[in-house]
Amino acid sequence: GTCQPSPPAAELTIAVNAGVEGDALKAAAADYERRFGVRTQIVELPYANLFEKQLVDLLNRTGAYDVLMLDDPWMPRYAATGEMTPLEPLFAQKAPTGPDDDFLAPCLAVCRDPYGNGNLYALPYVGNSQLFFYRQDLFEKYGLAAPKTWADVGRAARAIRRGERNVYGYVMRAAQGNAVVADFMPLLWAFGGDILDAQGNPALDSPEAIAALEFMLELGRLSPPGYASFNADEVAAHLLQGTAAMSINWPAWIPAVDDPSKSRVVGKIGFSAIPGQQRAGVAAIGNWLLAIPRGSRHVERAFDFILWATSPEQMRISAERGNPPTRRSLFQDPGLRAKYRSYPVQLHSLETSRPRPRTPLWNEMENVLGVYLSKANAGELGAEDALRQAQAQIAQILKRNP
Amino acid sequence: MRKQAWVYLLLLVALLPTLLPIYWVATISLKSVVDQFAVPPLWFRFAATAEHYRDIFFARPFGRYLWNSMVVAAVATLLALALGTAAAYALARLPMKRNWNRHLSLWILSTRMVPPIVTILPLFLLVRDVGLLNTRLALIVVYVGFMLPFVIWMMRGFFEEVPPELEEAALMDGSSRLRALRDIVLPLVAPGLAATAIFCLIIAWNEFLFALILTQTDAVMTLPVGIAGRVTQYEIKWGAMSAAGVVAMLPVFLFALAVQRYLVRGLSLGAVKG
Amino acid sequence: MAAREESVRGELGRADRRLALLMLAPAVLVLMTLSIYPLFYSLRLSLTTPTGAWTADHFHRILSDRLFGTALLQTFLYTAGALVLELTLGLLLALLLNRALAGRNLFRTLLLLPMLMPPVVAAVIWRLLYNPSFGLINGTLQSLGADTSGLLWIAGQQTALASVILVDVWQWTPFMFLLLLAGLQSLPTEPYEAAQMDGASRWQVFRDITWPLLRPTVLVAVLLRLLDLLRVFDQIFILTEGGPGFATETASLYIYRNAFRFVNFHYGAALSFVLLAITTVVSLWLIRLLRGRTPAAEKS
Amino acid sequence: MEIRFEHVTKKYGEVVAVADLSLAVQAGELLVLLGPTGCGKTTILRMLAGLEAVTSGEIYLGERAITHLSPRARDFAMVFQSYALYPHMSVAENLAYPLRVRHWRQDQIAATVKQVAARLELTSLLARRPRELSGGERQRVALGRAIIRNPNAFLLDEPLSNIDAKLRLQMRMELKHLQHSLGVTMLYVTHDQAEALTLAHRVAVLQKGVLQQLGEPMAIYHHPANLFVAGFVGSPPMNLVEGSVDFSAAAFTARDLRVPLPEALLTAARQAPRVTLGVRPEHVRLSRQGEPGWLAGRVYVCEATGNETLVSFRAGEHRLSARVPGTQSYDFEEAVWFTFDPAHLHLFDAATGQALP
């Protein structure tokens, strides 16, 4: 048949982020289907468009998806639509205790809106938080210790750059948008700045923030040419090809570094928590959550599924595939620790991680900030100007949406 | 003959940058991940692997995407050609009062000026309300909308190139106007139709934005969306991406080859005279 | 009963008027629903607040939206740059292939290939080619001994726009080439021989005969490209997301962001009407040119 | 069947292409519409065919008004100036088309095509495409497509004007013979007066959409109804000189020209103050030595076609032409003497252009 509506919709349709997380959930879904005879269908969507797609579907209650996999910064915006199913009532019937306390607190916190204590709209599936990657072999070669502060990072980077012909000291994601902001946040925090102050007013023109950006630019000078357009893939490429010595990365890359089919630096890369400076180093949390839109016609089923998918057994499987768990027990699980030498560090960084600002306006702010950070990294603006302008724009955004 | 030498030289110069990226896509689709970024680049000597093709066809529903793209592109093109040809004929041959033909064709062209961004949301709602969300039919209709202005403009030109006497002769020979259209005019503009069809196919085959917004499940997603899916948050699945790219180019290329005789001859029938 | 007054020229009989309607209706209906309805819908959006109250604020806001201004400007630079290059190259190729030549069809078909590559793939691949470190381009340049340290392509504030334009040129020059070649082949041959007899040089022949006669074709090709260029989206979206530092942000991108990323459909709609207005003006101007004396249409 | 135009007018916006035309074509007649370009010939034909709507007036086929019927319903056959052969069909298919649309049986069609092809000597060409034919051959195919069915009438629009001189002469003969032997009604459009005169049973001369004269060829040639017809028919055309009549001297006078007139013309001339004198080239006598009463002229151009020689010469301000035997010939600018044959003089009212009497 050419173009009748698609074959009878699967009983559970799950919109996931194309990539490792999606693959994992896909496997889980297949398993779920086999066990409980519930037909499931996974829809992979490119990360670049996942947000729009899910949001449009939410806003219009198309009911196309029963389960959404979302990046945690989006939670406030999604919740603001009022189209998300609160999970507590469902828990009330199934597991009165609510989500068990094996889940790490920061991971559950981002599932609530307002942050921390609001309604529970999702369960954390993948426990991403930023991690610091560095070339142990080179550090030893130049007698350097694992960096504790960004100052150390700078020093080490210079040393390595001096010593190695075609290894750059550092590499980062500075492509306009989500990427550059994500890599800037740890610096900002470490230097004692933040985007919004306690009163929720923009604070980007603070000396701390400026210092942070100044330093980012300095790192930029130690990074490969063109880093201003780098996204995760270029950063990883540099790491795995062994042409860059340090970088902040999402754990998603950890399996790759020791995989000979992908990496030329097997076993040479070490992992550590985000370096500090004025303050202790803090990683940005970037969890992948599972939630249920109101539009879903199978809320019960969907809830059952996400419970099941975030259960220890299933999450272990997902962890085996390289997705960081959101449960303490799994981080401490010997089997997994044996497989992933980075787990202790990951657990620590996740526990100490911070979320990006919890506001429905985050995308807009992130975009503006991204533009000006990118301008700075591309050398069009100085650190101060960049941040002042970003500040002004964000102030406007806030003014527009009181 | 020596005069031709430099022509060939220039052509080669033009071909190199044209084909190189395509060649590169092809090689990457056959390279294992480590080789993809090797510096200096591996031109020819690398261990070829089919893993990426295996990946897109077995691990992922690219077969499905391909099929959807084919159905959507083909049906949309056919529809657009049918509707467009009819309209174009009327505009070219049936002069209405007060210059309506000209106004109409202008308006029709103007619909192409509307940025998709303007229309995509309303269309989404429209499609949803008529319950066509997440169907190939929705895409087909939208694409027909994209193609129509193009088809109408091209075909109008072709029709105007056909001497009216031929049609009149057919009328005198006792055929109705529609019969004359079928027996005389259409065969004559066939090359033009072929040329137009190619462009329509390309439009539908490569369209991304609407395919993204109007489809929700693999059952109806088309290639470009599927391909975009290989650009993940952390990495670009270069191999899968390229493999998909190659797969995507092949059908259109074959069609282009099939009708390439007509391509230029068709267009030079005079449609492009505006 | 017998149809009445079928005439191919001159004014229409009743039967033909009915036929004209019949043949036009479907296409017009489709276009109506697909363009008019959304147009008015967005128009309402652009003039209302999320709560549905009427307002002109969105348009006010545009006036002070410097980013959008930049985006528009860049859209024009992009369009102009791409058009000029595509036209020039397309014309050169067309002239080159507009002669008896062994393997001419092969060349023609090969030259078409880029057009067939999905923009998504094209964009990603070029991103790879442009990569200053692993990229094929710099890689090759280096192996040729060139110093590419300064060559950042899409990463360079200055080079980024040019680089994305280059991708468009790569992908769409074939389109121009095809149309222009067709145009050339449909030109009459006599004027050329006449010009030779009148003693014109190769250049004079091109300047005085080929170009003027080809003008209408050129205008059509340019128009068709223009409409697509003014609303370029997916390539850039994947290639640079508008970066670095907004250097490649185009109107469509910016509108898309506002509408879908920031979920402000109302403002998005307002923005897109500005774009629409400009597009319309430009293309109407072009069409006037096109309607103005079109030599190739003159049968002499 | 008889075809009748009754007060037919055709306007294109402001342009009046055909003005109040009333004309009857008898069954079996070959009537030629003759006139310069733009005089409305084609329009008349197309209105009759049903390809062009009539602005006002009626067209009858026998007793039946066909003004508003579709071409199909009128059932005429037409031969176009450009032949309008179907380029994508072979000669055979072209011939067969009128029968195909009438849903004839395949074998019947084949038979008929064969027969017509034989008649027009197209048998060897049946498989060819139009573009592979010479002008004459195309012309025959177009003709064949018309005669393959027997329509109410044949309409031909300058069918010979696109083929070369030699062939034209031959095809002209064939056409005339064909029409006679088929005995069909034929409406034939041309701007070539020679063609008109040689082919027609009757000629209708048109100018600016207005019928000027309708009559048998020789009537038109020897008794043109007005100046236009006189000037248009005949090649080279009739010499026309404007002047006045000097009744005292019983002669026509114009600047440096003086021609004695016979009695009949003198009486006729009484009605008109200014007149135009007309005389056909074959009635101009020309020689190197003048005789008494002859006038002087100077050769402009002299053209010998072999069996006759056309001399164009100047007499004062007038440019005249004479047709003399092929044996004679003159040089550029040579001085000559000439006189008019009094038996073949024509007079026209210079004001109205009407012939006198």
Added chain:
Amino acid sequence: MEIRFEHVTKKYGEVVAVADLSLAVQAGELLVLLGPTGCGKTTILRMLAGLEAVTSGEIYLGERAITHLSPRARDFAMVFQSYALYPHMSVAENLAYPLRVRHWRQDQIAATVKQVAARLELTSLLARRPRELSGGERQRVALGRAIIRNPNAFLLDEPLSNIDAKLRLQMRMELKHLQHSLGVTMLYVTHDQAEALTLAHRVAVLQKGVLQQLGEPMAIYHHPANLFVAGFVGSPPMNLVEGSVDFSAAAFTARDLRVPLPEALLTAARQAPRVTLGVRPEHVRLSRQGEPGWLAGRVYVCEATGNETLVSFRAGEHRLSARVPGTQSYDFEEAVWFTFDPAHLHLFDAATGQALP
């Protein structure tokens, strides 16, 4: 300057368009290339113009070999059959173009254009575009574009074949006069023998790329060198009947035809076993009552042009034509008697086609 073709041959693949042509055009001469379509006329002209490469042989302009020069280096002016006016330029611009590419000063150009336009009566049309002109007007513009500079020679390819009969006659005269008054060398291509005879100083008759006869018009008309020329020149063409000579009866005999021959022809005929008898239509006498020795025929078609009547009739298996005074006229199938004027008979060797003697 004199133009000379020496053993010029042109092949298109297998097709031999022009075979070993040797021909000289004297300075100031108007030479016409005459022949049926496809005989190579245009090819010859284009080779001379430099638009077509020569396969073998040389072309000279005066003493200079120009075989391999570019068109602009040869500096000829050409008038194309299709006129090839520049559709996007006004008449003035069309005329000015040859001067513009020669970088003349604006005011000079303007002046020259004005003057040429005046000469060709184009002044009122200068602002128009080609498509707004009538055939004749276009023709004059094309001509003007040629004469605006003084090239080494004018090459005209059927310049009159696209304009209507009446205008053609007039333009023919003008052209002849113009060439005479300018005194330029002119190479003129046509397939219309009447045009050739009336225009040319000398005519070169071609067939299948081979030169058949070169000579003055009347020589060609009255003494055709072979059957082809005899059959091609003259309209209607010479009657040709194949048969043999019965010397005993001193007569030419063919199936149902018997014509006494004068002494001269008899002697000439001795060389050839089979001969073809030729007689021009004007030398055929025709009447309703036969006289002794006359032959019987039956009218096929009778065409009256006014001043003369062309009768085509059958005599047994032969188809003959006669030119009779315009006063006579015959019916279809009417029985007639005819005879040939013995003073104007031609004999050709049926085998070689050559004239005897």
